[in-house]
Amino acid sequence: MMKQRECCTRFARGILFFYGDNKMKYFILTNNPMAAEEFGDTHDVRFVDGRLIDVLIRARDLINEGAVLLSHPLYGSVKPNETPFRSVLLQQGKSQDGELPPADTESVRLIGNAVSAFEKFIDKKEVTDPKLLEDFMVVDLSLLKSAVESADR
Amino acid sequence: MRLELGKINITDIQFANESKIEKGVLYVNPDDLKPVVLEDEKIKDVVFDIAKPGESVRITPVKDVIEPRVKVEGKGGIFPGWTSKVDTVGSGKTLALKGMAVVTAGKIVGFQEGIIDMTGIGAQYTPFSKTLNLCMVCEPVEGLKQHDYEAAVRKAGFRVAAKVGELARGIEPDETCVYETQGIKEGIEKYPDLPRVGYVSMLQTQGLLHDTYVYGVDAKQIIPTIISPTEVMDGAIVSGNCVSACDKNPTYIHQNNPVVEDLFAQHGKTLNFVCQIITNENVYLADKERSSNMTAKLCRMLDLDGVVVTQEGFGNPDTDLIMNCKKIEAEGVKTVIVTDEYAGRDGKSQSLADADAAADAVVTGGNANEVIVLPKLDKVIGMLDYVNKIAGASEDTLRPDGTLEVEIQVITGATNEMGFGVLSAR
Numbered sequence A: 001m002m003k004q005r006e007c008c009t010r011f012a013r014g015i016l017f018f019y020g021d022n023k024m025k026y027f028i029l030t031n032n033p034m035a036a037e038e039f040g041d042t043h044d045v046r047f048v049d050g051r052l053i054d055v056l057i058r059a060r061d062l063i064n065e066g067a068v069l070l071s072h073p074l075y076g077s078v079k080p081n082e083t084p085f086r087s088v089l090l091q092q093g094k095s096q097d098g099e100l101p102p103a104d105t106e107s108v109r110l111i112g113n114a115v116s117a118f119e120k121f122i123d124k125k126e127v128t129d130p131k132l133l134e135d136f137m138v139v140d141l142s143l144l145k146s147a148v149e150s151a152d153r
Numbered sequence B: 001m002r003l004e005l006g007k008i009n010i011t012d013i014q015f016a017n018e019s020k021i022e023k024g025v026l027y028v029n030p031d032d033l034k035p036v037v038l039e040d041e042k043i044k045d046v047v048f049d050i051a052k053p054g055e056s057v058r059i060t061p062v063k064d065v066i067e068p069r070v071k072v073e074g075k076g077g078i079f080p081g082w083t084s085k086v087d088t089v090g091s092g093k094t095l096a097l098k099g100m101a102v103v104t105a106g107k108i109v110g111f112q113e114g115i116i117d118m119t120g121i122g123a124q125y126t127p128f129s130k131t132l133n134l135c136m137v138c139e140p141v142e143g144l145k146q147h148d149y150e151a152a153v154r155k156a157g158f159r160v161a162a163k164v165g166e167l168a169r170g171i172e173p174d175e176t177c178v179y180e181t182q183g184i185k186e187g188i189e190k191y192p193d194l195p196r197v198g199y200v201s202m203l204q205t206q207g208l209l210h211d212t213y214v215y216g217v218d219a220k221q222i223i224p225t226i227i228s229p230t231e232v233m234d235g236a237i238v239s240g241n242c243v244s245a246c247d248k249n250p251t252y253i254h255q256n257n258p259v260v261e262d263l264f265a266q267h268g269k270t271l272n273f274v275c276q277i278i279t280n281e282n283v284y285l286a287d288k289e290r291s292s293n294m295t296a297k298l299c300r301m302l303d304l305d306g307v308v309v310t311q312e313g314f315g316n317p318d319t320d321l322i323m324n325c326k327k328i329e330a331e332g333v334k335t336v337i338v339t340d341e342y343a344g345r346d347g348k349s350q351s352l353a354d355a356d357a358a359a360d361a362v363v364t365g366g367n368a369n370e371v372i373v374l375p376k377l378d379k380v381i382g383m384l385d386y387v388n389k390i391a392g393a394s395e396d397t398l399r400p401d402g403t404l405e406v407e408i409q410v411i412t413g414a415t416n417e418m419g420f421g422v423l424s425a426r
Helices: A002-022 A033-039 A052-064 A105-119 A130-152 B030-038 B146-166 B184-190 B229-233 B251-255 B258-266 B285-301 B316-330
Strands: A027-030 A044-047 A087-091 B002-009 B012-015 B020-022 B025-028 B043-051 B057-060 B062-066 B069-073 B092-098 B100-105 B132-140 B175-180 B196-204 B210-214 B225-227 B237-241 B272-281 B306-310 B334-341 B362-367 B371-374 B379-382 B404-407
Touching (some): A027 A052, A027 A130, A052 A087, A052 A105, A087 A130, B002 B229, B012 B043, B012 B132, B025 B030, B025 B132, B030 B043, B030 B146, B043 B146, B057 B100, B062 B251, B069 B146, B092 B146, B100 B146, B132 B379, B146 B237, B175 B229, B184 B272, B196 B237, B196 B258, B196 B316, B225 B229, B229 B251, B237 B251, B258 B306, B272 B285, B272 B316, B285 B316, B316 B334
Parallel strands (some): A027 A044, B002 B092, B057 B379, B196 B272, B196 B306, B306 B334, B334 B362
Antiparallel strands (some): A027 A087, B002 B175, B062 B100, B210 B237, B225 B272
């Protein structure tokens, strides 16, 4: 099974190489362990060991360094103070002559709105119930998958 | 397209040995409905209950609300793609059971929202405290995954609503309303001096618990298209949306869309209601760009003068709403957008997660962060086990005296973004 997965990954990378810049290269920023497990072997996953707001702030830092948002940071109707998990698709910015690329204004606007939206929800106690945590991971993963399916099309 | 909608007023629901409708009373034998639910092997058991306006009853967590209907003339059947084949519906004659609803409940995920109180202050916030509710609480088989459970309960609700709707076949309606839209050329010739108005209906399409279906198709896969509002009355659009109780659009609200009702009421008088345009609210930003581009293009190609745009949900859909508004306005078509607000408990925060100067005509369904205290009620249909975990609640939600301190976002339909709610500044 593992061999088959490695083979698929290698095949996918081959396709990526073949299509070069025409194929979207992106990475997944997430604090959802289930998302990291699901996409770890096939995609570039950058795990954030922290809370939902830490994912948004890390995304904001990366956007300031030239990364471009590919998915909406406020996805899902599960409110940001409710779910502990968030995953974001980002495209790496290309450096120009060793300089950081200019920040994408639309990405800056969206991530700024997302951080502001998070701050207006009251802080709730940390979720510890394992079943509840699993449900939150499953929903975050489902929303992420719908973005990945669009990105990989 | 021309649809006659016959309305049969239901004044009471009772359990009985024989399922039938007689003198406005719906008699239901749960043994007739149970096999309809259990034909899906993913559902282990179902319990039916009845909740009536004014009773000390709380229904939670509500998944969907559906109005039973039956198609008696014209192509196709109710809920095409689910309980009927995919013939194009929206023409002929349909009978609807008014004053009642089928309410599906079940804990698909631990944080699922949706409260319908049949009495007290909570009842004032939900339109479904005024309907006689035939409730069905579904229990899944052991180990069923969340995706499968959601699909099973969703589809069981349509089957039960269709089965109950069948009881109306052959009954003379108390009232009949006729809804008719014209073809483009015919409409222009018939109403040359009236503004051409469309309705852009944004459908929730983000993933598990956040989906909507059109003729059985997952709407995140569609590109925006036009549809006759009468098709929607026949169940062409159904909800698979479980969260954001206050501003999700249950199937019932698609069937009884108040924007469509109001536009039809003015059709041929002050405006020419041309059609409904459906679009989605995907999470991938390029999908948003494509869909809003297409929606704006359709508005232009249809030579519309104005559109009403309604959204579903909060956050991510705010961006779709503003993209649609900006691009449609840029085509020279006036917009009015209908939304709700998450303005914080004090109402002082930014209401939407996105904004633009083009959005200069906005109707709000209310502030979802508004706090109320729901009284302890005598009976719960469903379960309260996770009520502290849902959005708009906190660890202190369930008080020792049994009352609940919550934001109104937990209440089904409280700030509905099609204007189906009851909040008003008047």
